[in-house]
Amino acid sequence: MSKKLFIETLGCAMNSRDSEHMIAQLREKEGYTTTDEFREADLILINTCSVRERPVHKLFSELGGFNKHKKKGAKIGVCGCTASHLGEEIIKRAPYVNFVLGARNVSKICEVLHLDKAVEIDINYDESEFAFDDFRSSSHKAFINISIGCDKSCTFCIVPKTRGDEISIPADLIIQEARRAAVNGAKEIFLLGQNVNNYGRRFSGDTEKINFSELLRRLSKIDEVERIRFTSPHPFHMDDEFIEEFGKNPKICKSMHMPLQSGSNTILKAMKRGYTKEWFINRVQKLRAECPEVSISTDIIVAFPGESDEDFADTIDVMKQVRFDQIFSFKYSPRPHTEAEHLTEVDSEISSDRLSYLQTLNNEIHDEINAALMGNTYRVYFEELIRDGYISGRSDNNIVIKVKGSEELLGVFKDVKVTAIGRTILTGEILA
Numbered sequence: 001m002s003k004k005l006f007i008e009t010l011g012c013a014m015n016s017r018d019s020e021h022m023i024a025q026l027r028e029k030e031g032y033t034t035t036d037e038f039r040e041a042d043l044i045l046i047n048t049c050s051v052r053e054r055p056v057h058k059l060f061s062e063l064g065g066f067n068k069h070k071k072k073g074a075k076i077g078v079c080g081c082t083a084s085h086l087g088e089e090i091i092k093r094a095p096y097v098n099f100v101l102g103a104r105n106v107s108k109i110c111e112v113l114h115l116d117k118a119v120e121i122d123i124n125y126d127e128s129e130f131a132f133d134d135f136r137s138s139s140h141k142a143f144i145n146i147s148i149g150c151d152k153s154c155t156f157c158i159v160p161k162t163r164g165d166e167i168s169i170p171a172d173l174i175i176q177e178a179r180r181a182a183v184n185g186a187k188e189i190f191l192l193g194q195n196v197n198n199y200g201r202r203f204s205g206d207t208e209k210i211n212f213s214e215l216l217r218r219l220s221k222i223d224e225v226e227r228i229r230f231t232s233p234h235p236f237h238m239d240d241e242f243i244e245e246f247g248k249n250p251k252i253c254k255s256m257h258m259p260l261q262s263g264s265n266t267i268l269k270a271m272k273r274g275y276t277k278e279w280f281i282n283r284v285q286k287l288r289a290e291c292p293e294v295s296i297s298t299d300i301i302v303a304f305p306g307e308s309d310e311d312f313a314d315t316i317d318v319m320k321q322v323r324f325d326q327i328f329s330f331k332y333s334p335r336p337h338t339e340a341e342h343l344t345e346v347d348s349e350i351s352s353d354r355l356s357y358l359q360t361l362n363n364e365i366h367d368e369i370n371a372a373l374m375g376n377t378y379r380v381y382f383e384e385l386i387r388d389g390y391i392s393g394r395s396d397n398n399i400v401i402k403v404k405g406s407e408e409l410l411g412v413f414k415d416v417k418v419t420a421i422g423r424t425i426l427t428g429e430i431l432a
Contacts, residue, residue: 005032006041008062011049013231014192015080015103017143019047022079022109024135029110038066043075043113048082050158052333056082060093067096077101077112084162085336087121104148104164107132123149123164126204129173134180140383140411142181142189146174146215150194151201152234153272154261155339156301156332159194168199170207171215175222182224185411188253188381189219191230197237212237213245220251226413227381227396229253235260236274238283247290254291255325255398258284259299263318264311267304272339277314284322295397297326302358303351304332305343312354319361325369325398327362331355363423370421373399377431380416382409392425401428 005026009019022045026032038044044066048059059082066076075098078090084102091097099112102121107130112118128148136142150159151166178189193199199212210218219228228251233242235258246252258280262268265276287294300315319327331351334341345351380401382393391405393414401416402425403409420427 002031002033003042004035004040005043005045006035006038007045007047008038009047010058011047011051011081013143013190014145014194015047015049016137017145017192018080018103018106019045020135020137020143021106021132022047024133025107025109026113027135028133030113039069039071041070041074043077044070045077045079048078048080050081050085050162050335052330053335056086059090063094063097067094075099075113077109079103079106079109081159081162084121084123085158088119091117091119103162123162125164126167128167128169128204131173136181136184136186138383139185140187140381142178142186143192144174144177144181144189145169145192146196146199146212146230147193151198152195152274153339155270155272156261156304156335158335158338161337163194165202166194166198167202167204170203170205171210171218172207174215175218178219178222178225182222187225187411187413188227188229188383189225191215191219191228193230193232195232195234195237196230197233197242211241213241216245216249216252220249225251227251227253229255232257232259234274235280235283238287240286243283243286243290246287247294253396253398254293255295255297255396256287257297257299260315260318261299261301262304262307262311263315264307265314267307267311267314270306270340271301271304277318281318281321293397295325295399296322297398298322298324298328300327300329300358301332302329302355303346305340305345307332307346307354316358316361319358319365323365323369324362326366327358329355329358329362366423370423370426373418373426374421375418377415377417378428379413380428381413382411385410399426400424401426403428403430405430 077099079101081103083100099118104123104125105120107127147168149164149166197212378395380393384392390402391409392402415431416428418426418428
């Protein structure tokens, strides 16, 4: 009988891809098959996130439950970003954990599996040219890492301390991976990196040096690939070449995630974001001039230390000017090993009020945008079965639409007319 692996993934799409890499290595090198029931697993992995506090708190609660109910002899491993920054502390707090594997050490999974109490968390370890075995949770969409690490020094962010310096993966490896995925049925590829449009700044080996715009051009030449998405570009690196390629290349999906974080120049400087409110708005204007149909999403941190009422008003001003199609908004959360960790926080009641105001405004804008979509027709790529006999997919500009349907629609493009409006998902009918 094959050994069984249960893996729980917390956090971002890069974590999801790291989990796929670990599954691939354990399947090919150690003979594991995956299971959705941890009680029957021989190996339990938690791939963690440390961007905000809640996933870190969840980790030890989850570990306790796994240890209490796991089958006899099963091993437990903690992987990912929280593993990188807590390291040996995890085993001290949860001594039943068998090993800890950092986010920059994914390729070592088969090594640490056989080393009890191993702690591998070297954030300078270079995996940029490691040839992972191939596994994807979906044959319809392929997540592909194009870089590892982050060179930014945002004062609120722990990622550089958990994933190390930024290194770009050689273009030929990325293109080979995209071709393999396309041959296996993936019509859409999703490029991942902390700052994707900074691609090409640093390679570890003697490889051809190209920028992100050129990488997009080369990937779009793969015939079987019909759509290219990516996350997250950094506003600082949104030069004209990148925006123009985005607008004119028909294979690039017309949705852009632009993390604003704050609309205040004072706070942006304190955050070390590297751009101003005026630059951000200028890039939005350039983007919409090149690509009027683009949808724009963003991240916003409310109540960063020192944020005044005037600073918050600047953020609201940007929201009203840009009218984002989607926002991901959070109250500031101090993270360990960051410059802002010990700064005086904004009063909790004020920060809650600001977040509530911002999210209410966003809902109003979002409802107005969605109402205008009624009756429109979109080419939808179906990718997920959902409840009550529906299947959902996304338009080119990232509108989520569900229709009545079953699994034969997975990985298929259809023209869909919007028939009902919802806040997070629209309903439609397939046109003959």
